[in-house]
Every structure is written in C-alpha cells, then in structure tokens.
Amino acid sequence: MAKPNKIYSVLFNKCPQCGEGDFFITKSAYNLRNFDKMNRRCPSCGADFVPEPGFYQGALYISYAFYVAFMVIYFLIFVNFFKQYLDYFLVSIIPILVVLTPLFYRMARRTWLALFIKPAASEERV
C-alpha cells in the first residue's frame, strides 16, 4: 500500500504507524459482541496500541469533539435547508447519535493514538 497516512488509518481501522495492521479486531463498528475489542499490538509492524494504562481516557475528548461537530453540522443543515421541519431535528438527533456511538467510539480511539504515533515513512529507519 501507499505510504501510511493518519487520516487513512483513522477512517479505515489501520495502525497509524504502518497503515497495514488492523487497530480493532473487527472491520465493522456494528459487530455488537466485538466492536470494542482492540489488538494489543499492531499485527503487521508490532506498534504498541496501549502505550500506558488508561491511555484511551483521553479519547473521550476526541469523541466529544466528534459529537459536537456532528450536531453542529446536522443542525446547520436543518436550519439552512429544512427550516420548516426543525421539530424533527430534536426528534431525530438522539437516535442518530445512539446509532453513531460505536463509530465515534472507534474513530476517537484511532484518532487519539494517531496523535501520538508517527507514520513510519516520516521516521528515521535504523
């Protein structure tokens, strides 16, 4: 594959260092039994996905940012294009956020790790 890229690894469940190994063990965020199970290390390059205990507590701030960004965008779409249906914004936002929770959970963890691991192409190989 092409050189590792942080955006790609966040969106497609890949290791931020090599861009090849999977981060979560399942591809789908909607596998109810295993959607939150991570590999301890990258199966491809061996990068440590849990650098320290409690590392992913910080991911909650990323997750919060995703929710807020989504709600703002969703609200702006309603206000600009569906103003006469604004009541449906309130009715629909809760179920939509519930459905998006596993997706945001996984993206937040990948984003958080990607903030601390450099793609291998930008590192000096010894």
Ligand SMILES: [Zn+2]
């Ligand atoms: Zn890797």
